[in-house]
Amino acid sequence: MYIDSHCHLDFAELRTLLPDVLAAMQQAQVGGALCISTTMETFPAVLELAQQHPQLWATVGVHPDNEGVHEPTVAELLAGAQQPRVVGIGETGLDYYRLGERSVADMAWQRERFRVHIRAARRCGLPLVIHTRAAADDTLAILKEEGGFVPGADPTPELPPARGVFHCFTESAELAQAVLELGFYISFSGIITFRNAAELRQVVSLVPLERCLIETDSPYLAPTPHRGKLNTPAYVPHVAQQLAATKGLSLSQVAQATTANFLRLFSAVSLPLELT
Numbered sequence: 001m002y003i004d005s006h007c008h009l010d011f012a013e014l015r016t017l018l019p020d021v022l023a024a025m026q027q028a029q030v031g032g033a034l035c036i037s038t039t040m041e042t043f044p045a046v047l048e049l050a051q052q053h054p055q056l057w058a059t060v061g062v063h064p065d066n067e068g069v070h071e072p073t074v075a076e077l078l079a080g081a082q083q084p085r086v087v088g089i090g091e092t093g094l095d096y097y098r099l100g101e102r103s104v105a106d107m108a109w110q111r112e113r114f115r116v117h118i119r120a121a122r123r124c125g126l127p128l129v130i131h132t133r134a135a136a137d138d139t140l141a142i143l144k145e146e147g148g149f150v151p152g153a154d155p156t157p158e159l160p161p162a163r164g165v166f167h168c169f170t171e172s173a174e175l176a177q178a179v180l181e182l183g184f185y186i187s188f189s190g191i192i193t194f195r196n197a198a199e200l201r202q203v204v205s206l207v208p209l210e211r212c213l214i215e216t217d218s219p220y221l222a223p224t225p226h227r228g229k230l231n232t233p234a235y236v237p238h239v240a241q242q243l244a245a246t247k248g249l250s251l252s253q254v255a256q257a258t259t260a261n262f263l264r265l266f267s268a269v270s271l272p273l274e275l276t
């Protein structure tokens with residue numbers, strides 16, 4: 001059995017296809033999928049998916065790329081986190097890939113938004129789903145500071161340190177190492193199946209299986225052999241297959257380990273009875 005640790009079933013591309021998507025998941029032995037929130041405006045739709053389907057769960061948070069949307073407070077994130085079937089905070093993080101005319105200094109709002117998510121995650125004890133692109137140094141620095149990994153700089157030393165996953169990992173081996181040292185998990189997407197991703201597959205080989213998650217990030221990033229088509233959680237076994245090939249493991253080892261890792265990290269997840 002597989003679990004897709006990161007998908008966007010509320011996006012227009014997938015929402016109207018939901019019955020087909022759920023049937024395809026079952027057929028492909030994908031027993032569950034985590035539906036990731038990207039704005040507070042659309043969080044209710046993500047929550048509804050999780051509350052109506054036993055194999056889906058939800059997170060609450062605002063994606064770093066989203067501008068002109070409601071800026072969440074810690075209290076609002078905590079209110080979302082209290083809803084049944086919400087098991088994580090995010091996705092959140094930093095993305096300097098599309099700066100356009102702006103400089104890194106102009107992105108203070110993104111860094112502040114990331115801090116708010118980390119504060120909420122530490123208060124409610126749920127794991128963070130972290131998105132980072134072209135912003136590795138700042139992501140790590142803020143996570144260490146706000147996440148409780150720098151004793152002198154920790155604003156809430158009474159709370160346990162942040163935990164979570166770096167999703168759709170495409171960054172360097174150095175960042176992967178630093179992330180592992182903080183106790184975080186690393187989630188790989190269909191990108192690891194792409195022909196031109198040899199460097200990323202090197203990173204895959206360095207991350208211990210006990211810290212790997214798999215995801216589709218659907219509707220985008222369909223893995224080979226479906227590259228360029230609409231992606232769905234039913235394709236997550238292709239990611240597992242690549243992980244197994246790169247690490248020289250069997251597919252069933254990877255399926256079992258990544259499912260166990262997911263359930264260990266997102267400990268608020270309850271599996272549908274037929275899967276336990």
Ligand SMILES: [Zn+2]
Binds near residue numbers: 131168
């Ligand atoms: Zn993301």
Ligand SMILES: [Zn+2]
Binds near residue numbers: 008091217
């Ligand atoms: Zn995402």
